[in-house]
Amino acid sequence: MTRARVRTLLQWALCVWLVLVILGAFFYAPSALGFKGESARIVFFHVPQAWVAVLAFCVNLVASLRYLRTRDALDDARAAAAARLGLVFSVLATVTGSLFANVMWNSFWNWDPREVSIVILLLIYAAYFALREAVPDEERRASLSAAYAVLAFVTMPFLVFVVPRIYWSLHPDTIIGATGKLKLQMDSRMLQVLLGSLVGFTGLFCWLYTLEVRLARVRLARAGREEA
Amino acid sequence: MRASTLLSESVAVLGKELTSELRSRVALNAVGLFGLTTLIAVAYQIGPYRIQEQDRPHLLAALLWVILFFAATSGLSRVFVKEEDARTAKTLRLAARPLAVLAGKFLFNLILLSALYAFIVPLYCALMGYSVQGIASLALLLACGAVALSATSTMVAAIIARASGSTTLFAILSVPLVLPLLVMLIQGTRAAAGSTAIAAVLPALRGIVSLGGATLIISVYLFPVVWHD
Amino acid sequence: MPGAESLVWVAAVTVVIWLGLFAYCVGLARRVRRLEDES
Numbered sequence: 001m002t003r004a005r006v007r008t009l010l011q012w013a014l015c016v017w018l019v020l021v022i023l024g025a026f027f028y029a030p031s032a033l034g035f036k037g038e039s040a041r042i043v044f045f046h047v048p049q050a051w052v053a054v055l056a057f058c059v060n061l062v063a064s065l066r067y068l069r070t071r072d073a074l075d076d077a078r079a080a081a082a083a084r085l086g087l088v089f090s091v092l093a094t095v096t097g098s099l100f101a102n103v104m105w106n107s108f109w110n111w112d113p114r115e116v117s118i119v120i121l122l123l124i125y126a127a128y129f130a131l132r133e134a135v136p137d138e139e140r141r142a143s144l145s146a147a148y149a150v151l152a153f154v155t156m157p158f159l160v161f162v163v164p165r166i167y168w169s170l171h172p173d174t175i176i177g178a179t180g181k182l183k184l185q186m187d188s189r190m191l192q193v194l195l196g197s198l199v200g201f202t203g204l205f206c207w208l209y210t211l212e213v214r215l216a217r218v219r220l221a222r223a224g225r226e227e228a
Numbered sequence: 229m230r231a232s233t234l235l236s237e238s239v240a241v242l243g244k245e246l247t248s249e250l251r252s253r254v255a256l257n258a259v260g261l262f263g264l265t266t267l268i269a270v271a272y273q274i275g276p277y278r279i280q281e282q283d284r285p286h287l288l289a290a291l292l293w294v295i296l297f298f299a300a301t302s303g304l305s306r307v308f309v310k311e312e313d314a315r316t317a318k319t320l321r322l323a324a325r326p327l328a329v330l331a332g333k334f335l336f337n338l339i340l341l342s343a344l345y346a347f348i349v350p351l352y353c354a355l356m357g358y359s360v361q362g363i364a365s366l367a368l369l370l371a372c373g374a375v376a377l378s379a380t381s382t383m384v385a386a387i388i389a390r391a392s393g394s395t396t397l398f399a400i401l402s403v404p405l406v407l408p409l410l411v412m413l414i415q416g417t418r419a420a421a422g423s424t425a426i427a428a429v430l431p432a433l434r435g436i437v438s439l440g441g442a443t444l445i446i447s448v449y450l451f452p453v454v455w456h457d
Numbered sequence: 458m459p460g461a462e463s464l465v466w467v468a469a470v471t472v473v474i475w476l477g478l479f480a481y482c483v484g485l486a487r488r489v490r491r492l493e494d495e496s
Contacts, residue, residue: 004490011486015479019472026468038464068453116407123404130400134392140457144387147450148401151383154446158408158439208482211489218492225496 014207018200021193029193039103042096044193048201049093053121055205056086060128061153064146076142077216079149080132081209087125089205093118117156124152234331237324241332245307246339254310255303255340263299263348267355270295276357288358289417293410295352299344304381305398307333308389317389326452330382334444337378337385345370358421365420365429372433373413376440380405383447386454405443412436 025044063079066072097115098108109115131148135141232240249255270291279287311317320329349370353360360366381402388397416432 007486011483015476018475018479022471022475023468026464026471120404120407123407127401127404130397131387131391134388134394134397135390140390143453143457144390147454148384148387150450151380151387151443151446152405154442155380155405155408155439158412158435158442211482211486214493215489218489218496221496 010203011207014200014203017196017203021197021200024193024196029190030187039100042100044197046093046096046100047194048198049089049096050118051198052201052205053086053090053093053118055202056082056089056209057121057124057153057156059209060086060149064149067142067146068150071139071143073138073142073220074213074217076138076146077220078213079142079146081212081216083125083128083149084212085205085208087122087129090118090122090125094122120156124156128152234325234328237328238331238335241320241324241329242335243332245332245336249336249340255306256343258306259299259303259340259344260347262302263295263344264351266295266298267348267352271352271355274356276355285418285421288356289414289421291356292349292352292358292417293414296344296348297406297410299348300341300377300381301399301402302395303340304337304378305385305388305393305395307337307382308385309393312389312393321455326455327448329455330386330447330451333385334378334382334447337382338374341374341378342371345374360421362420362422362424362426362428365424365426366417368426369413369416369420369429369433369436372436372440373409373416376409376436376443377406379440379443379447380409383443383450386451390454390457409436409439412439 021044025041029041029044031038031040059082060079063075063082067075067079094115097118101110101115102108128145128148132141132145135144274291308317311320324332349366352358381398384398384402384405388394388401391397412432412435416429416436419428419432422428
């Protein structure tokens with residue numbers, strides 16, 4: 001089978017999978033106890049979005065490190081593609097999380113450490129693109145944004161892991177953590193849908209990412225030929 | 229071949245920064261004035277009596293760091309941007325090795341921050357009626373916080389100086405990186421204000437020291453890349 | 458608690474949005490493939 005046919009097959013498989021996930025989230029998974037109405041179902045979309053935002057961050061880091069080593073423009077394109085997708089998914093994750101918080105606890109924002117860390121990720125992506133916009137020269141843009149991405153990656157764990165530890169020790173009575181804590185008491189059908197959704201969203205990310213990288217490769221090849 | 233050591237070159241860069249700064253005092257004035265203005269505005273409107281007793285620990289710690297960060301942002305990026313503006317950057321690249329430049333400018337920012345803290349913090353405590361019980365803990369927290377903030381800011385300043393150099397870009401890039409630090413500093417200050425034991429600030433201190441350390445280590449790798457572009 | 462009908466509605470809307478996005482992405486994929494085949 002040619003590459004193109006494999007790709008088309010995978011695309012359709014992804015479409016079917018995600019339609020099944022959506023239907024499963026609404027009809028197959030039972031209503032969760034302790035949640036207001038059906039609001040828990042948003043978790044099936046919210047958690048994978050946050051996961052993809054972090055995944056995109058890791059892909060960005062790897063591509064940035066590779067760029068710093070190889071100075072290949074394609075690696076810079078990879079980093080930018082991952083960051084673009086990461087921005088989209090972190091916005092989605094923040095919005096869905098906020099909607100969920102509003103239904104559950106009647107306020108759009110609670111300053112829960114996990115909520116704050118997804119916003120920080122969003123700010124990092126936004127800053128990354130602000131930096132890219134500010135540099136007209138391509139090579140300099142690539143190395144500066146790669147440097148910033150690595151710097152940001154080093155500082156991120158502190159918010160995700162260290163601050164919650166301090167936070168909890170000073171404030172033992174804060175609100176319950178976000179939906180990540182649910183996993184332990186999850187109904188098996190809910191777990192199935194959640195895992196299926198995770199796989200589906202990861203597949204979606206892979207597809208969109210490879211599309212962008214392929215496009216970048218074509219553009220670079222074309223630009224290379226125009227110069228020659 | 230270089231006859232000078234890394235240490236001597238770093239000291240030389242630091243000396244150059246201090247000399248040029250004392251000559252024109254631009255960063256000092258900006259940082260000091262921003263800090264003082266914000267402090268006076270806050271102290272005048274809020275003062276020691278307008279905050280309720282139960283809110284005092286949180287608000288006073290948070291307000292202090294808002295003032296300090298706001299003042300710091302106005303001056304910390306100068307250290308690289310002025311080189312690009314005055315077109316002395318190329319000479320500096322030839323004159324000193326990159327790590328020496330990083331070390332010298334990092335130390336300069338550290339001194340600038342320490343001066344800001346030494347100026348604003350006692351004034352704030354006096355004007356706002358902030359009674360800090362653990363003065364030693366607070367001093368330790370301020371010192372470690374200054375190191376961490378200087379590390380992050382110097383690296384970000386190096387990046388934006390090679391971009392557009394604007395303070396806005398500096399603020400945009402540093403906000404996500406400095407937010408965890410800010411949170412830890414505010415919590416640490418609250419803990420230090422509340423008790424004399426150093427143990428109270430230890431959790432925050434651990435976080436701040438590791439953040440500063442990690443940033444310094446990664447800067448050693450990243451700075452030459454950014455500097456020699 | 459929202460009734461079953463509204464659940465069906467939300468599910469239907471979500472599926473429609475996803476199919477729309479999918480169609481758009483497939484269109485993009487076709488364009489990229491055409492560009493690749495040209496060069």
